[in-house]
Amino acid sequence: MKAAALLVLVAVLGLTAVQAEDPYLYFTWKVTYGTIAPLGVPQKGILIDGQFPGPNINCTTNNNIVINLFNDLDEPFLLSWNGIQQRKNSWQDGMPGTNCPIPRGETSLTTSRLRTRSAASSTSRPWGCTRRRVASAGSALTAASSSRSPSTLPPATSPSSSATGTPPATTSSSAASTAAGPSAARRRPDQRQSGNAAAAAAGGQAIFSMESGKTYRYRICNVGLKATLNFRIQGHAMKLVEMDGSHTVQNVYDSLDVHVGQCYSVLVAADQAPRGYFMVVSTRFSKRVLSAAAMIGYAGSTAAPPAELPQAPVGWAWSLNQWRSFRWNLTASAARPNPQGSYHYGSINITRTIKLANSAGTVGGKLRYAINGATFQNPATPLKLAEYFGATGAEFKYDTISDAPPKKLRSGAAAIRAEPIVLTSKFRDFVEIILENHERSIQSYHLDGYSFFPVGMGAGRWTPEKRRSYNLMDAVSRHTIQVYPRSWSAIMLTFDNAGMWNLRSEIWERHYLGQQLYISVLSPAKSLRDEYNPPENLLLCGATKNLPLPPPYTI
Ligand SMILES: *[C@@H]1O[C@H](CO)[C@@H](O)[C@H](O)[C@H]1NC(C)=O
Ligand SMILES: *[C@@H]1O[C@H](CO)[C@@H](O)[C@H](O)[C@H]1NC(C)=O
């Protein structure tokens, strides 16, 4: 089976790649402020169409999705598609470094054309962001595979916020249905502090009901802003079948650590005595543990769940060992090279090693987070546009940080610089990226536009000898990876997707305060085979506002 292509949603621009026969789905979304309470405490959030998380998009492979977005906020707004790999198309990645935001207050209109190309059922969440606000308008896009691409998974289910499971379409695990109908209204469980779980049960309602003897697929996504979550279901084991869009070896787990930005699919057999059971989510690696529980029921039974909740594991060694047990399923959907040609990633020679270390410090007396001594600052013009229009000079310089952290970082003495950070990569280079975390908190990194192979993790500092511990066979191809406290994680990938791509901390405050950078991958051929042209309705801002459009890419 393939990795990257499992979760590919390609935006299609202009006339080139849209196939006339592929259906179009049109959506009109209004973005507003509203009150949300993801962890029980009401706060101001961003709603899409009055909902948080936002509405689901039901679609199948190769659908073209057109979204008209009205920004009713009093600040500019961008929508990004976390976990959707936009092949050849960073034009619609929706990050501040790739797109101009939809101006504030204006009910102005933008159109995203996203072409789903997933070979397996997958889900993603778009990320709403404004420059000022820590806000995530988690919405979901559920792409079921079409009958054209065989899938071994039951239809996708909607994901939910804060790592809560959501009800799947009723299906037996053998029913490898590839039909289009992903499922299930999004329902959010009652989220309560731990200890109140039994009380929740008393008056609580099952968020959905299973039928004895059937098997259900749950998709669990951590769309939170900060905390790693542990997910478990009373009395039920979970068979892992998918993560971040890749099929996995089907190990069975009692609980799963889901780091910020990650998604898992598990199969759960309704094979216990018919009564209620709690799904429990609790935070990990945090001083104060927050828990939430929701009830799932069995059809025909109103019996309350057992009072005793399953406990979360303790410490991060457990979590690291669980990560080590994850394996790519090389036989699901037939093994074949992924679009990066890196199916045999273990036998490709590494052309470059980039070591990135995060740090915390201050700039002008304010807290900032940095990578290799620099904290990211947005220029007035999105990087991708400045690059395309040949206006980089005034906006940013390439490669201001080097491929290794400065020595002084080790003592914590290095001053942090604030600047736009853009690394360049040669098109199709196969690189190793070491994410080193010298801090005491856990990190979670996400790379837009790519799937990568997390080949190794370990405590302490990375050294070249650590390569001997790499999994060069069947690491699960993913888009988000954790780095444990005072540890390192190593990922490998081929930079074969031209564009300007954001590498960021998924922990929102860190991302927002500068722990992010962009990687510019330019195809020297300037060919439509490697990168699409910008869409006709591309918003322009900053230095590009009055510049003439460069000549389009051609075949
Ligand atoms: C998605 O499909 C499911 C099942 O077909 C349906 O119940 C649900 O209402 C649909 N959701 C949307 C947003 O269209
Ligand atoms: C790989 O996936 C296939 C299809 O989903 C499944 O039948 C098989 O058991 C999986 N292999 C392992 C080792 O889990």
Ligand SMILES: *[C@@H]1O[C@H](CO)[C@@H](O)[C@H](O)[C@H]1NC(C)=O
């Ligand atoms: C990789 O490097 C080794 C040693 O430098 C060399 O012998 C081999 O041909 C290279 N393989 C490829 C595919 O370039």
